[in-house]
Amino acid sequence: MADDDLEARPPRVLPQVPRWQSLRNSLKLAADPIGALGAIHARYGDTARLYIGGVQPSVLTRDPGLVQHVLQKNHRNYAKSAFTRGFSRYIGHGLLTNDGPDWLRQRRLVQPGFHRQRVAGLAGLMQEIVADALGPLARQAAQNGGAVAVPAHALMTRLTFRIIARSVFSTSFAEAELDRLARLLTEIQAFFVGTIRQPYLNWWRRLRGRFRYHDALTAELRALLGRYIAQRQAASAAPGAPAPPPDDLLQMLLDARYEDSGEPMAPARVLDEALILLVAGHETSANALTWLLYLLARHPAEARAIQAETAAVLGPRAPTFADLPRLGRALYAVQETMRLYPPAWMVDRVALADDDYEGLRIPKGTLFSLYLYGLHHDPRHWDEPAEFRPARFAPDAPRPLAPFAYAPFGGGPRLCVGLQFALTEMQLVAVELLRKFEVEWPAGQPPVAGQPLITLRPRGDFDVRLRLR
Numbered sequence: 001m002a003d004d005d006l007e008a009r010p011p012r013v014l015p016q017v018p019r020w021q022s023l024r025n026s027l028k029l030a031a032d033p034i035g036a037l038g039a040i041h042a043r044y045g046d047t048a049r050l051y052i053g054g055v056q057p058s059v060l061t062r063d064p065g066l067v068q069h070v071l072q073k074n075h076r077n078y079a080k081s082a083f084t085r086g087f088s089r090y091i092g093h094g095l096l097t098n099d100g101p102d103w104l105r106q107r108r109l110v111q112p113g114f115h116r117q118r119v120a121g122l123a124g125l126m127q128e129i130v131a132d133a134l135g136p137l138a139r140q141a142a143q144n145g146g147a148v149a150v151p152a153h154a155l156m157t158r159l160t161f162r163i164i165a166r167s168v169f170s171t172s173f174a175e176a177e178l179d180r181l182a183r184l185l186t187e188i189q190a191f192f193v194g195t196i197r198q199p200y201l202n203w204w205r206r207l208r209g210r211f212r213y214h215d216a217l218t219a220e221l222r223a224l225l226g227r228y229i230a231q232r233q234a235a236s237a238a239p240g241a242p243a244p245p246p247d248d249l250l251q252m253l254l255d256a257r258y259e260d261s262g263e264p265m266a267p268a269r270v271l272d273e274a275l276i277l278l279v280a281g282h283e284t285s286a287n288a289l290t291w292l293l294y295l296l297a298r299h300p301a302e303a304r305a306i307q308a309e310t311a312a313v314l315g316p317r318a319p320t321f322a323d324l325p326r327l328g329r330a331l332y333a334v335q336e337t338m339r340l341y342p343p344a345w346m347v348d349r350v351a352l353a354d355d356d357y358e359g360l361r362i363p364k365g366t367l368f369s370l371y372l373y374g375l376h377h378d379p380r381h382w383d384e385p386a387e388f389r390p391a392r393f394a395p396d397a398p399r400p401l402a403p404f405a406y407a408p409f410g411g412g413p414r415l416c417v418g419l420q421f422a423l424t425e426m427q428l429v430a431v432e433l434l435r436k437f438e439v440e441w442p443a444g445q446p447p448v449a450g451q452p453l454i455t456l457r458p459r460g461d462f463d464v465r466l467r468l469r
């Protein structure tokens with residue numbers, strides 16, 4: 001298009017959800033965000049202005065082109081929002097909460113720790129932890145007529161926390177300390193979400209000392225991790241250190257050197273980045289795996305297809321990292337699960353300067369709510385989007401035409417740094433679980449709804465029955 005055509009084109013005006021309606025919607029939004037946002041898109045189209053909680057102006061979009069513009073094409077103009085920055089009070093200034101040149105410097109340092117080869121090195125550890133979790137369940141099932149009912153979210157939360165904690169910190173924490181760490185993280189996050197969702201209660205929280213209490217929990221969390229990091233540093237610096245340090249993600253952070261100065265990270269930064277890995281790498285994978293269990297229990301034919309492929313490729317042996325490319329069915333099931341239930345269901349950004357997207361004027365300060373769940377459920381990109389069909393992700397299946405119609409790990413330079421780690425972990429769990437068990441849906445248990453908090457988790461836990469094969 002010629003420049004004067006562009007100039008002649010009138011600016012696009014976005015539909016505005018009226019403030020009174022946003023206010024009325026804010027209760028609906030708190031109770032059922034996915035239903036409420038779906039209704040807004042149905043009425044106002046792919047992109048609309050609304051007031052979050054009736055007060056905060058925001059642009060909600062499920063337009064893949066606009067999502068790509070914000071996350072990738074003009075990413076330099078978009079920073080994390082105040083919501084995310086507020087989280088750093090509790091989880092520090094690591095990759096997830098950082099921005100600008102400092103983020104880039106840190107990202108360059110941390111990213112090599114997640115390359116394929118490093119993840120391959122962690123796959124054995126992942127498998128040990130999966131075996132430790134499934135072994136006792138197999139024994140219980142054997143004593144119980146061949147099957148055991150387990151709460152899916154609790155199982156996956158414990159499993160993924162152990163995987164990420166041991167990948168970062170090896171075997172250094174005792175079981176009781178790991179449980180304490182997990183409890184601290186859960187409590188702190190739940191509190192933070194509350195302060196964002198119901199900000200009008202913050203005066204009450206302050207009055208009751210809830211902020212002080214959670215600041216103290218944060219201090220305890222940092223002290224716990226800090227003590228361990230200092231011990232590790234002291235051990236590797238000691239003359240004639242007895243054994244090589246463990247090959248874990250913490251060691252990667254300690255050994256990394258800035259390109260420009262050749263210096264290592266300051267200890268407080270190592271702590272920030274290690275803590276971010278625990279936070280970012282835990283709940284997301286736990287929720288994806290919980291939904292995977294849910295879907296496999298409700299679609300036994302898909303579980304059988306994974307079992308058949310696994311038997312054909314592996315015979316009776318356990319998978320190694322090198323086998324994973326030949327175990328595609330498990331991977332497609334994981335990918336399709338994250339389409340239906342993207343753990344990061346909404347990503348936010350704020351415009352640093354005025355911008356333009358296809359005639360849409362974006363003033364400095366615009367807050368974007370990039371609605372990944374909406375993208376993944378749009379019938380223009382996905383045939384029968386509510387159906388669980390892992391074969392959509394087979395290499396010969398048609399792909400959606402819009403590049404950002406599927407973005408469970410985000411996109412652009414801030415694409416999830418743990419993508420390869422997470423896919424490996426989830427594929428291994430799926431294969432190992434289905435090698436040992438049939439996954440059954442207990443008769444009479446109602447279907448499970450999603451509860452979108454920071455991540456999309458199930459509303460309450462649910463059981464699956466694991467039957468020994």
Ligand code: HEM
Pocket residue numbers: 095096107164276277280281282284285288338342343344347348407408409410411413414415416417418419421422
């Ligand atoms: C199913 C699992 C996971 C999902 C769905 C997921 C999703 C995402 C998404 C959508 C982002 C981008 C957020 C944004 O742009 O604002 C992100 C960033 C990030 N993720 Fe993940 N993630 C997963 C697992 C992991 C794991 C296992 C780790 C670590 C081991 C991890 C570490 C991170 C970090 C550090 C960032 C920030 C990257 C940056 O901004 O440079 N994630 N993740």
